[in-house]
Amino acid sequence: MKFSRRSFIVTAIGAGLAGGGAMFATRDGNQAYQWRGAALGGEARVVLFNADEATARTALVAIENEIERLENIFSLHRETSQLRQLNRDGRLAAPSHDLVDVLNASLEWKKKTAGAFDPTVQPIWLSAAAGEPISSQVLERVGGGISINSEAVTLSPGASLTLNGIAQGHIADRVTGILGAHGFNDVVIDAGELRLAGRQRRAVGIPSAKVAVSVAEIAVATSEPKSLVFDPRSFRHHLIDPRTGDSPRHWLSISVFAPTARMADALSTGFCVLHHDVVADLVASLPEVAVVGADAKGRIRRYGNLGLLRAT
16 A cells, blocks of 8 residues: 655755656756655655756665665565564564664654654554454554664564654655765755755645745655545544554644654654644644644644744
8 A cells, every 4th residue: 555645756956847757857948867766665756956967867876775775674565674574573683773763763752742653553553454443452562662772673572663654754864865965955855754955945835724834944744644544434544543543533634844854754643643732732842843734623723933934
């Protein structure tokens, strides 16, 4: 099952996307270079504008290699990925630095969201996707501890993980770093989680609020229950509260603005299962974060450092 929010586009120096093909012209006559592939189960596309051919091709090869490397760590679709091995065996020796880093970040956000964001939600997610009721046995497999160090990662008995609520953001941040190392410092990365690395302000639309804001040097992640619904009759959706197994209806859509795509990704996932008042309290302790969302009744709610957002 693929998520549309995982589509991945990188544009440099702010030109608009044109048609397909390996190379094409922008509206100002400059050429663009493009790579197409996949990232964590979804289509991926990287487009570089206003670059010379040698620099662009070198950067795109580096990005392709990095995405492939991270797929082999985080993918739930690859039998040989580190995450699949960990879920299968309950223990992974010699984990990569990226896996350790993302797992530690996941546990940090689990703590700060009081368990609303929790990578151990995978058993509930699988049951919900299969149309099965969430049994007490499934709930008992969620919320347990994860032992993490440089030598091994060990799960509690019966536990399994998903990092789909944070790994896409991690990939977007890594791609940003690689592009910067190749001289592309003013970039926009769209992985469902937007990463705007340059100082140039750009307009970002927030469909739930029917507004656009001007932002720079920031990441944006949006979570929407309706983007993947397992059971239309009960509106059983993919954003599940790990503590209860329920698919809450507090939000129609929620967008989080944060310094990194990984942070925005994790917070939008966790916040979407929390009541608006709880989100407001949590955001008050995060000075670099702003939230704009539509609650279940369609009312627009704005929290946090709204100075990050300028009206367009």
